[in-house]
Each structure stands twice: as structure tokens, then as C-alpha cells.
Amino acid sequence: MFCTLLFRCDTTNDIQIPEPPLNLKATYKVTFEFNWNEQDYPIDYPTNAHFSKLIGWSHTHLNNFFKIETIASTGIKNMAELGATVALDEELASKIEANEGFDRVIGSGLSSGIGEISVELQVNEEHPSISLVTMLVPSPDWYVGIVDLNLIENGVFIEEKTIYAQTYDAGTDSGQQFTSNNAPTTPKIPITIINNPSIGNGSTIATVNFKKQ
Numbered sequence: 458m459f460c461t462l463l464f465r466c467d468t469t470n471d472i473q474i475p476e477p478p479l480n481l482k483a484t485y486k487v488t489f490e491f492n493w494n495e496q497d498y499p500i501d502y503p504t505n506a507h508f509s510k511l512i513g514w515s516h517t518h519l520n521n522f523f524k525i526e527t528i529a530s531t532g533i534k535n536m537a538e539l540g541a542t543v544a545l546d547e548e549l550a551s552k553i554e555a556n557e558g559f560d561r562v563i564g565s566g567l568s569s570g571i572g573e574i575s576v577e578l579q580v581n582e583e584h585p586s587i588s589l590v591t592m593l594v595p596s597p598d599w600y601v602g603i604v605d606l607n608l609i610e611n612g613v614f615i616e617e618k619t620i621y622a623q624t625y626d627a628g629t630d631s632g633q634q635f636t637s638n639n640a641p642t643t644p645k646i647p648i649t650i651i652n653n654p655s656i657g658n659g660s661t662i663a664t665v666n667f668k669k670q
Contacts, residue, residue, distance in 0.1 A: 482559075482581040483614040484670040487589060489663050489664065492599075493570030497660040504593050505637045506570035509540025513602070514549045515580040516558035522548075523588045523604045526647045529627040531592075533648075537600045537627035538639075540566070540592040559584035566591070569660030577670065585609040589668070593624065597632030597640065599651060600625050603665050614669060622663035624651045 489511060495502040521527050529537065532545030542563050549561045564576035570617055578587055590602030601622050628646040630639065635655070656662065 462586060464476065475503050482579055483608070484577055484579050485587065485608065486577050486590075486668045486670055487587065488573055488575040488587070488666045488668075489591070489601075490573050490666070491567060491571055491663045492660075493593070493656075493662045498656055498662075500655040501636075505595065507594050508567040508570075508574070508601070509536065509592035509594055510542050510566045511564035511574045511576055511589055511591045512536065512542045512545055512549075512562070513576075513578070513587065514553065514561040515578050515584050515587050516552070516605075517584055518586045518605065518607045520557060520586065520588075520605060522557075523590065523602070525604075525625070525649055528645050529598075529629055529648055534598070534629040534645075535628055536590060537592055537598040537625075538619070538630055541595055554581075562589075575612070580608055581612070582609070585651045589665075590625075593635075593656070595635050597630035597634075597637050598627040598642075599656070600627065601663050606667070609668060615667070617666070617668045619664055619666045621661050622665050624656050624662055625649065626651050 485629055530548055532548040535541040536545045552558050559571050559581050560579040562576045562578050564574050567574055586605045586607045588604045590600050593599040593601055601624050603622055628648050629642055631642045632640050
């Protein structure tokens with residue numbers, strides 16, 4: 458007797474009965490493993506390399522917040538330039554209240570360029586994607602993150618997945634080096650992925666593991 462993933466079997470009559478919607482919600486442990494080191498990133502490598510508090514949310518798939526080619530909000534700007542989380546957390550709370558998202562989190566920072574940060578986030582079928590970011594410190598307005606990773610594949614929440622993080626420029630400061638003086642970009646320009654040699658040299662600053670709890 459064969460039963461598909463989305464059906465249960467009636468053992469009395471040997472028929473298939475549709476199950477309720479699969480996995481109404483799930484919790485994921487998300488672990489960033491950072492490897493921002495002087496050997497792989499020798500150009501202008503700062504003596505005090507570290508990362509700000511990890512912050513993010515679960516949300517609708519294809520949500521534009523944090524996306525490249527969009528203009529950074531005040532919260533994204535403050536996170537990318539200062540490592541600050543207050544304004545961004547308030548923005549995420551407002552979006553969740555408007556049903557764009559489901560859960561949000563602020564994790565720890567990292568006192569060096571090498572190490573791990575882990576957080577837990579809930580997702581549901583309406584809000585299956587996760588975005589998480591942390592400032593690359595020091596830098597003008599650069600940050601590392603994952604944006605809009607959809608955790609539903611083939612109709613179910615995945616058990617585990619590991620991907621590479623991207624490094625972003627928030628488009629709010631025109632500095633070119635890690636320790637450049639403050640140089641506000643007016644008006645703001647869209648968020649982009651960084652490809653310059655100092656941190657866009659083909660090495661991976663962070664990998665991110667998602668594991669369903």
C-alpha cells in the first residue's frame with residue numbers, strides 16, 4: 458500500500474485521505490560561522506575586526522526589506538553604520554504587526570572576526586523566509602547577512618540547509634576603507650552586494666546553517 462507525503466491512509470478501506478496543511482510553523486536554529494581573517498582578507502584588514510549584534514526576522518517570501526536595489530531604511534542605515542539595533546527592531550516590529558512578518562530576534566555580537574553567533578526564529582507557511590544581518594565592524598556602512606531565504610522546499614519545511622552569507626553596502630556612506638571617516642551619501646543610493654577586493658575577493662566571510670528544531 459502506497460501513501461504520498463501529503464496523505465494519510467485509511468487502513469480499513471485502503472483509501473487516501475488528505476492531511477491538514479503540513480507544518481503550520483517551525484522553529485529554526487540559525488548559526489553564522491564567521492571567518493573574517495587577515496590571511497584571506499589582507500587588504501586594509503582592521504586591527505579591531507568584529508561584528509555587531511545579529512538582528513533579523515521571519516517574513517513573507519519575496520519581501521523587499523533588505524533587498525539589493527532598494528533604499529536602506531533608517532534602521533538598516535543605523536545597523537550598517539553604527540551596529541545599532543533599536544530603530545531596525547522597531548521597523549521589524551511594525552512590519553510584523555502589519556502581517557509582513559511572523560517573528561524577530563536580536564542575537565549577540567562577536568568580539569573578533571572569527572567565531573559563531575546562533576539565534577532561533579519561528580517561521581510559518583505564510584512567512585517562510587528568514588533575513589538576518591550584522592554590521593562588519595569597523596566599516597563605513599557594510600554588513601553581512603542572508604536575505605529572504607525561503608525554508609519551504611517541495612512543499613515542506615526543510616530539515617537543514619547551509620549557505621554562504623553575502624556582504625552588502627547599505628548605500629548610505631561613501632567611505633572606501635574600513636576606517637574611513639564618516640562620509641554620508643546624499644541622497645542614499647540602493648543597497649548593493651560588495652565586490653571590492655578588501656572583502657569581495659571570492660573568499661567567504663560567513664557560512665550560515667539553518668536547522669529545524
